[in-house]
Amino acid sequence: MPDIVINADALQSFVFSLWRHAGSTEHEAALVAEHLVMSNLTGHDSHGIGMIPRYVAALSEGGLRLNQTVSVVKDAGALLTLDGLRGFGQSTAWQAMKLGIERAKDSGVCVVALRNTHHLGRLGHWAEQCAAEGMASFHFVNVAGHTQVAPWSGTDGRFGTNPFSAAWPRPGKPPLVLDFATSSIAVGKVRVARNKGQSVPEGCLIDHTGAPTTDPSTLTQSPFGALLPFGQHKGFGLAVMCEIFAGALTGGYTTHADTRPTTSAIINGLFSVIIAPEAMDAPDAQQQADAFLQWVKESPPAPGQHIYEPGEPERLCRQARLDQGIPVDVATWGQIQQAASKLGFPESGLPQVREA
Template sequence: MKEAVPAHELRAQVATVLIAAGSTTEEAATVASNLVLANLCGHDSHGVGMLPRYIDAVLEGGLKPNRGVRTVLDLGSMLTLDGQRGYGQVVGEQAMDMGIARAKIHGSCIMTLANAHHLGRIGHLAEMAVAQGLVSLHFVNVLSRPVVAPHGGADGRFGTNPCCIGIPLKGRALSDAGPLRASSAPTGGSEPHEVGSVGAHFILDFATSRVAQGKMRVAHNEGRLVEPGTLIDEQGLPTTDPGVVVVPQSNGLFGALLAFGEHKGYGMAVAGELLGGALSGSGTWHKPADPAVSAVINGMLTILIDPAKLGTQASFEQEAVAFVDWLKAGPVAPGFDAVQIAGDPERAARAQRGKEGLVLDPQTWREIVSAGRKVGVTLRD
């Protein structure tokens, strides 16, 4: 796909494949919109390039279409939920709706979500919370092929285990529309709300590996090398070839990503495994990998806080904005255009890509076309 495609057209094509794979029209719209939203935000690693893996997971039985979140335990301000291996884009939003409602009543909510298929971009869940004036913290583990090496280790032992923190900044909304909720967008037609529809809040969303696994897939498909210090090969030696974590090497083994910040990122990754995996009941990784399995299972611990109920809302709103203003008022270093906060790059990408459309590399599009054929859908090459 060499030409830019409007987001709504790409969304419609993805939804068509999902429906053919067994999803209802509503579920397909939610998942497709969430994937395209990730592309719009500049995170192609979590965008429509994931569709081929999702289709394989459905066909293998590891991903269950049309499954909703199940309540295991409800203590008011504490929720234990199970995603039943449904699409993470669906059960993740359902879980957040429940948690947000409880935090509004009780002032806070501690929520675990187990057995969700790939939740996608966790920042979307944080955007849902900050749009309601809530602070949100998310710790996530990833049950799939282990692709990240422990600090001091020479092979993959766990996943990219993301951490996400959302903090609302009063008066910084770009519009009154709130976040572009994945399930609110239709699969066709024009969408004027595509651009500038998310408040300018603090949305810190990062993998605990130096880069996300999906970014290695994108780099491999584009034929690019990656920065030194990002990867080790199947022998445990440094490499810049992203293919070592995308396709099996000559000995059938894979290389591994490295954690960011040496022991610091590694510690965050372990915390994500223990909190998102062990505490949620979703499980942790401690077995040999089966590279033939396509399912990606996430467990997540979410903590939601309502500053209005905490009694510090006025000072919180004032001090948070004052600090961000202080950061941005400083001199700009050579090589940078501006001082930014977490969430700014995604908002800029969303504005630009919403206007210009989305471009996928040819290999990623070929994989999507192939996925469509597996469920009887013909997409244009």
């Protein structure tokens, strides 16, 4: 069936109203709505409104708690350890980055450890929050207890998709933003492929025997297969470091036999380093960064190809979807409608949709 298309503003208004109906404050509902819709706008449908059914299930089971203020576990000036109290990651991470940015402006740098937070969503969103305040940053996340990704040379899932992100601010220009899962593709992209009745690209999945497959149901029904790490041993190594930094060093927990999840909740740890570039003894930093990017982009592109800087594809997608609307597959939209109904949200509050 063809996708439906929804206007971005109408979709954001719906998501805001949904979480207000569920009990979120205006501020929390606005943060969640902005984050989820921005994920769709930038082409990361895996972390967009398709997460709503999972969030509703986690809320009903008690694994997601609304309206949480992060708890300060340790305050050592340029080092903050925070507990998200299983609150909305779209709110707790916003709070954590706000605190970290303020400290980095004063001290030049701030290391922020956020543990025990519900799903953080698109990790690049938090790097962008830092860049908007002139901060450079990098971020590690673990998906505590989840086992959708096999280790390099392994045949079953042992850890989550453990994303990494970094951003470099550029005065007067869009920031450079790098954001990727350390798995071959994100779990949410497998969900989207399943809902659309599509296969995933070759080299992304293995079945329960360790054999290659392109069937997305391998990850969603027993006997379970697993995603592969991106970049073979390199992606695996980075995933391990994300697990240790975000799961162990934050004071949260890592994935092992005793931490397997029993509910729909997605619990993340976030380890962030936020840096004020002007605090470094590097007066030519922006000039050097620009010179490097110009040098790279002057490489003759392969036939029919374009050299994109980090974050550029997302910007182009955002503009196109603002102009044309956000495409949503019919299966995902049906799941969202069912989730809204479970919350008692009125059908009259759903946005208008049209066929793609």
